[in-house]
Amino acid sequence: MAQGGGGIAAERANPSGEDRISVLPDDALVLILLHLDTAAAVRTSVLSRRWRRVWTLLPELRFDFSPEPHPVASALAVHEAALRFLDVGALDAAPESVAAWLPVAANRLSGRLNFENRAPPGRNGDGEEDGERGAFELPCFKSATTVSLDLGFLRLAVPAAGVFAQLTELRLVRVRICGPCKLGDAVSSPRCPCLQRLTVHQTQGLDNITIRSESLLRVDLNAVSGLQQFNVVAPALKELTVRHCFFRSRTQPIADISAPQMGVARVDRRGFSSKS
Known part of the structure; x- marks a missing residue:
């Protein structure tokens, strides 16, 4: 069979047919795999013995949205490199599936976590089915700098102990907080000494x-259902946003804010009294 010009040119450039990519150092192969999603990168491990562990050296892992349970815990168990970024997308994940990998990530991550759980249309956390679903505990991220969780109204318990030593940003979206520990206790300075930005939607x-x-510089609360008391003592706070948080309160809500450096305040004052 006649061979195309491209094939002839390739043979002249590499007459021995040698796999020149595989002889590259690990650092170069890692840069190549960073252009793939994690599932595709893992599949390269079957190419040869040389490729078997290359994906485990990736500093970033990305798991795309899928209706199937993500093998995140399995991947983290064999992953070897320092992990600076973890991005996980899920479709209507069960609480136990998240609990299987989130604590492992908390122990491994030294950078950013982004998790988004896409719930079915119409789910808002108020239905009977939502109330029956189990809860999982937010693990203590000792080295992570940013944690962003969009849980699709899964139930989350705040840990009663542990220090988020490096955390500078926490973002909680579509979360049902449960358990005896208060979120405010967890994000205050004794347990979050570096926190600069808090977002709760x-x-x-x-x-x-x-x-x-x-340390807190910015607080953004939006549609925090049933909020009755909002108390903040943050001498470095520069920006505060509080919107649509008090409309379901059965009693007169109260806000007490001590932030002498605050320059921007976007506060929906309807329905609450302020002590600040």
Whole structure:
């Protein structure tokens, strides 16, 4: 069979047919695999013995949205490199499936976590089915700098102990907070000494948020259903946004804010009294 010009040119450039990519150092192969999603990168492990462990050296792991359970825990168990970024997408994940990999990630991650769980249309956390679903505990991220969780109204318990030593940004979206520990206790300075930005959107189960933070610069609360008390002592706070948080309160909600450096305040004052 006649051979095309491209094939002839390739043979002249590499007459021995040698696999020149595989002889590259690990650093170069890792740069190649960073252009693939993690599932595709893992599949390269079957190419040869040389490729078997290359994907485990990736500093970033990305798991695309899928209706099937993600093998995140299995991947993290054999992953070898320092992990600076983990991105996980899920479709209507069960609480136990998230609990299987999130604590492992908390122990391994030294950078950013982004998790988004896409719930079925119409789910808002108020249905009977949502109330029957189990909860999982937010693990203590000792080295992560940014944690962003969009849980699709899964139930999340705040840990009662542990220090988020390097955390500078926490973002909670579509979360149902449960358990005895208060979110405010977890994000205050004793347990979050470096936290600069806190974002809480479309979240339930927070009737009282009390924060005392020396590092906090920005707070953004939006549609925190049933909030009745919002107390903040944050001498470095520059920007505060509180919107659509008090409309379901049965009693007169109260906000007590001590932030002498605050320059921007976007606060929906309807329905609450302020002590600040």
